[in-house]
Amino acid sequence: MAVRDKLYFASDFHLGVPNYAASRKREDLLVRWLDFVGKDAAEIFLMGDVFDFWFEYKTVVPKGYIRFLGKLAELSDAGVKLYFFKGNHDMWMFEYLKTELGATIISNELEIERQGKKFFLHHGDGLGPGDQFYKLLKWFFRSKVCQWLFARLHPNLGVGIATKWSRKSRIINEKEEESKPGQQEWLVTFCKEVLKTRYYNYLIFGHRHLPLDIRLNENSRYINLGEWVYHKTYAVFTGEKLELKYFEREEQPEST
Numbered sequence: 001m002a003v004r005d006k007l008y009f010a011s012d013f014h015l016g017v018p019n020y021a022a023s024r025k026r027e028d029l030l031v032r033w034l035d036f037v038g039k040d041a042a043e044i045f046l047m048g049d050v051f052d053f054w055f056e057y058k059t060v061v062p063k064g065y066i067r068f069l070g071k072l073a074e075l076s077d078a079g080v081k082l083y084f085f086k087g088n089h090d091m092w093m094f095e096y097l098k099t100e101l102g103a104t105i106i107s108n109e110l111e112i113e114r115q116g117k118k119f120f121l122h123h124g125d126g127l128g129p130g131d132q133f134y135k136l137l138k139w140f141f142r143s144k145v146c147q148w149l150f151a152r153l154h155p156n157l158g159v160g161i162a163t164k165w166s167r168k169s170r171i172i173n174e175k176e177e178e179s180k181p182g183q184q185e186w187l188v189t190f191c192k193e194v195l196k197t198r199y200y201n202y203l204i205f206g207h208r209h210l211p212l213d214i215r216l217n218e219n220s221r222y223i224n225l226g227e228w229v230y231h232k233t234y235a236v237f238t239g240e241k242l243e244l245k246y247f248e249r250e251e252q253p254e255s256t
Contacts, residue, residue: 011206
């Protein structure tokens, strides 16, 4: 039996869009990926926008995704530690995944150390310079008042409104994110500010939708996990090194 000693990171599955058939196909792919990584995973970090919309009413959650959630439950029962980060599409996670999967829910950043390497982990939304309007919206959507008001809507209405809105998701309406020169990436700017006062070997994010591996200095790298609508990328830490990989594709992302 393989030793469970690896860390796996993935983000931006956006399950639910653009339609049921496409989402189910992506879900099947993710189940295959979980089967693959589950052989030697000690911890799996799902770093936001796993669902294109998620809201937990007191007794109701969005239907679907049972194959994906069932596979996660199987891995959790086998001893794999699961982490769910709140993204900008699924920030309304509360207790359901914690109760059913034993998952740890991360609202903002998570700092960990494994095998002598230090990690800074965050979905990536609302960080860095600019975008003050979104930062204000994020604060409002995460407020208890907003959550209470949305919970007053009947699930058919609330989920229906949110599902219609999610069809405007930029990952569906834009084939590819616009790539900028490495040092102009706004999350690179954020990372450099963080590294002025703290030390990390790896600063890992989702949200940007581009698989990126950018060296910040001699000891630190910025990793963006990409997404699973087009790229199907993830990262693995073996205890000695971290690599950004494609799933079921031969080529690998390039480092810069």
